[in-house]
Amino acid sequence: xxxxxxxxxxxxxxxxFPDGDLGLRVLEDISFDVKANEFVCIVGPSGCGKTTLLRVxxxxxxxxxxxxxFEGQALARPRRRIGFVFQESxxxxxxxxxxxxxxxxxxxxxxxxxxxxxCEELIDLVGxxxxxxSLPRDLSGGMAQRVAIARALAHQPDLLLMDxxxxxxxxxxxxxxxxELLRIWEASKSTVVMVTHSISEAVLLxxxxxxxxxxxxxxxxxxxxxxxxxxxxELTYTRRFGDLAAKVRGAIQST
Amino acid sequence: MLRGSFMAIWEHRSKSVSGARNGKRxxxxxxxxxxxxxxxxxxxxxxASRWSGLPAFILPAPAAVAxxxxxxxxxxxxxxxxxxxxxxxxxxxxxxxxxxxxLGYLLAKxxxxxxxxxxxIVASQSIPVVAIAPLxxxxxxxxxxxxxxxxxxxxxFPILINTIVGVxxxxxxxxxxxxxxxxxxxxxxxxxxxxxxxPVLLGGLKIGATLSVIGAVVGELVGADQGLGFLINVGRGVxxxxxxxxxxxxxxxxxxxxxxxxxxxxWWFLRWREPPAGY
Ligand SMILES: Nc1ncnc2c1ncn2[C@@H]1O[C@H](COP(=O)(O)OP(=O)(O)OP(=O)(O)O)[C@@H](O)[C@H]1O
Ligand SMILES: [Mg+2]
Numbered sequence: 277x278x279x280x281x282x283x284x285x286x287x288x289x290x291x292x293f294p295d296g297d298l299g300l301r302v303l304e305d306i307s308f309d310v311k312a313n314e315f316v317c318i319v320g321p322s323g324c325g326k327t328t329l330l331r332v333x334x335x336x337x338x339x340x341x342x343x344x345x346f347e348g349q350a351l352a353r354p355r356r357r358i359g360f361v362f363q364e365s366x367x368x369x370x371x372x373x374x375x376x377x378x379x380x381x382x383x384x385x386x387x388x389x390x391x392x393x394x395c396e397e398l399i400d401l402v403g404x405x406x407x408x409x410s411l412p413r414d415l416s417g418g419m420a421q422r423v424a425i426a427r428a429l430a431h432q433p434d435l436l437l438m439d440x441x442x443x444x445x446x447x448x449x450x451x452x453x454x455x456e457l458l459r460i461w462e463a464s465k466s467t468v469v470m471v472t473h474s475i476s477e478a479v480l481l482x483x484x485x486x487x488x489x490x491x492x493x494x495x496x497x498x499x500x501x502x503x504x505x506x507x508x509x510e511l512t513y514t515r516r517f518g519d520l521a522a523k524v525r526g527a528i529q530s531t
Numbered sequence: 532m533l534r535g536s537f538m539a540i541w542e543h544r545s546k547s548v549s550g551a552r553n554g555k556r557x558x559x560x561x562x563x564x565x566x567x568x569x570x571x572x573x574x575x576x577x578x579a580s581r582w583s584g585l586p587a588f589i590l591p592a593p594a595a596v597a598x599x600x601x602x603x604x605x606x607x608x609x610x611x612x613x614x615x616x617x618x619x620x621x622x623x624x625x626x627x628x629x630x631x632x633x634l635g636y637l638l639a640k641x642x643x644x645x646x647x648x649x650x651x652i653v654a655s656q657s658i659p660v661v662a663i664a665p666l667x668x669x670x671x672x673x674x675x676x677x678x679x680x681x682x683x684x685x686x687x688f689p690i691l692i693n694t695i696v697g698v699x700x701x702x703x704x705x706x707x708x709x710x711x712x713x714x715x716x717x718x719x720x721x722x723x724x725x726x727x728x729x730p731v732l733l734g735g736l737k738i739g740a741t742l743s744v745i746g747a748v749v750g751e752l753v754g755a756d757q758g759l760g761f762l763i764n765v766g767r768g769v770x771x772x773x774x775x776x777x778x779x780x781x782x783x784x785x786x787x788x789x790x791x792x793x794x795x796x797x798w799w800f801l802r803w804r805e806p807p808a809g810y
Binding site: 331334335336353354355356358359360362363364366368369370371379380382383384411413431 | 702704705707708709710711712713714718722723726727729803804
């Protein structure tokens with residue numbers, strides 16, 4: 277943690293979707309800070325508003341009340357400094373692996389030489405060498421997810437918002453991807469806010485775990501995870517880990 | 532490896548050859564089924580003209596039609612009339628396509644435009660274009676323009692509908708992705724909407740290609756001094772049934788060629804799609 281400055285600040289966020297007379301209250305009074313280089317995990321019951329919260333944090337959805345401050349400025353629109361990994365891998369089916377990964381660079385108008393070099397790095401980083409020209413339909417779920425992560429990293433955003441990036445994967449692939457993500461995060465020095473529905477994944481990866489209540493969601497627990505890094509899977513068998521996971525589970529069940 | 536232009540989106544050199552394999556098998560299949568079906572049609576026709584006892588002005592023999600075809604080719608008239616009709620077809624299809632896709636895009640993107648225009652569009656669709664073809668010939672004269680207009684009108688609606696469906700089928704998450712990258716409207720259009728809507732759009736073009744032939748011929752039948760429809764009218768007027776057959780066969784070949792061309796376009800653009808199950 278090189279810096280203590282908050283890169284992202286959520287100020288009393290409310291989101292209500294139009295629905296009937298009262299509307300569907302999804303987020304209620306959510307406030308928290310994310311520091312630079314922090315890895316924050318958000319867990320909560322299904323359908324509570326995790327995706328909605330992430331969309332607000334990324335500027336894709338305007339909150340009904342409250343504000344998001346990103347790098348000291350109120351966020352009214354999406355920023356390129358914020359990268360997104362969506363709940364489904366969300367690749368363009370007509371683009372090959374490289375072409376999907378380089379999409380952000382194409383849009384920002386980088387030079388072809390730079391794009392080529394950066395793509396090679398990214399392919400290497402996420403371990404997809406040999407699949408550069410494959411189409412999404414020919415990739416496994418885990419590979420597609422890695423393409424999505426590489427794409428989000430392409431233009432080196434300061435903040436990475438990830439919506440259950442491993443949601444579609446089996447337990448084994450999931451564990452491996454988790455440790456790979458830690459490696460990528462450490463290498464890329466970015467800040468991560470990640471939604472997950474796995475408690476142990478959250479505790480293993482994060483510096484902090486935020487637990488949301490059922491809809492309308494508010495933060496019921498903000499837990500600091502002070503486990504040493506680099507972390508490995510063995511950590512999950514330790515007493516400290518078990519205690520932290522139990523706290524998170526207790527908070528979820530109390531809602 | 533990286534290409535700037537959006538046309539390159541579809542260019543891919545996947546190691547997976549399932550699509551190509553599937554295509555090759557279909558081509559090999561077609562290599563003997565098509566000649567076989569042409570041959571059997573010929574035999575049927577020959578048999579019918581010999582033994583049915585129908586007079587030649589109702590069912591001429593294949594050989595007589597072939598002779599008439601040869602004559603029409605020799606004096607250049609068939610080529611002249613065919614190129615007239617082809618120009619009308621392509622003109623109508625392009626015009627209809629341009630207008631239908633532009634309007635369809637607007638309708639798909641704007642609720643207001645849709646609310647204002649859709650009653651008129653639905654109402655106009657209940658007017659059979661064939662019935663107002665004479666009116667169009669009166670308005671635009673007996674030349675090519677009226678045929679282009681009729682053809683454009685006929686292809687308009689199916690292409691419009693397919694454009695709307697295609698643009699609406701673009702996944703919201705991909706829009707969010709483009710938005711999160713601060714893509715410009717033009718980038719969203721070229722890098723997302725066009726390729727994502729392409730499958731449905733090409734389906735519309737395929738229907739339109741067939742309809743555009745009908746439109747042009749209907750126009751020529753109503754009133755023209757050139758074109759294959761005009762040739763049919765002439766043949767009918769002088770009881771030259773062989774000439775009618777020549778014109779009809781030419782039209783069929785024209786329509787099939789056009790359809791095959793669009794189908795090839797579709798195959799080329801949509802190689803990224805899953806090959807259909809069952810092959
Ligand atoms: N654009 C929208 N309009 C109306 N309602 C919405 C919209 N987006 C989400 N909702 C509703 O808000 C609630 C929360 O949705 P959200 O997708 O944020 O939940 P989630 O926690 O991400 O769920 P999951 O765990 O299944 O991913 C749901 O009831 C959903 O139906
Ligand atoms: Mg969600």
